[in-house]
C-alpha cells in the first residue's frame with residue numbers, strides 16, 4: 430500500500446496522474462500547503478524540503494518501507510513498479526524518456542511556475558519579469574510544439590515524460606496563454622485530457 434501526499438498544484442497533479450495511471454493501491458493524504466501542513470515534523474521526514482508531492486510505499490523494494498519526494502522521481506517509481514509501460518523497458522526509449530522527464534521537471538515546470546508567480550499571482554505590476562516569463566513560457570511551448578509535430582507523444586508511446594509536462598501545459602498553456610499558436614501541443618493535450626486516469630487525477634478528491 431502506498432500513502433500518497435497531495436495538494437492541488439501542478440506537481441501534485443503530475444504525481445496524481447502517475448498514481449492513477451499506475452493502478453497501484455494507494456491512500457490519498459492531503460497536505461494543504463496554504464495551511465503550512467508541509468512543515469509538520471512527521472511530513473518533513475518524508476519530504477525534507479517541505480514540498481508536495483511525496484509518497485510512502487509500505488511495500489517498497491525487498492518489502493521495505495520507503496519514502497519518496499520529487500514528482501519526476503515519483504512518476505518514474507510508480508511507473509516502473511506497476512510495469513504498465515509508462516516508464517519504458519527498452520534502453521534507448523528509457524534514455525529519451527529521461528531526457529523529457531527531466532526537461533519536464535527541471536526546466537518546464539520550474540520556469541512555468543515563475544510565470545505563475547510573476548504574471549498571475551504577484552499583485553504588483555512588474556513589467557520586466559512579467560514580459561520575461563511570458564516569453565520564456567512561449568519559447569518552451571514552441572519547443573514542445575516542434576517536437577510534437579513529428580511525434581505523437583514525447584518518447585514514442587504515452588509515458589511518464591508526457592505526464593511531467595501535461596499539468597503546466599494545462600494550467601498555463603490552455604488557461605493563460607492559449608494554445609492557438611501551438612496546434613501540436615493542443616492535439617497532444619486534448620488526447621491526454623481524455624484519458625480516464627487523467628480525468629480521475631484532476632477530479633474531486635477525498636482523503637483516506
Ligand SMILES: N[C@@H](CCC(=O)N[C@@H](CS)C(=O)NCC(=O)O)C(=O)O
Pocket residue numbers: 438439440441462467478479480481482498499500501534
Ligand atoms: N521539484 C519538485 C517541486 C515541488 C514543489 O515545488 N512543490 C510545491 C507545490 S507545487 C510545494 O510543495 N510548495 C510548498 C513549499 O515550498 O513550502 C517536484 O517536482 O516535486
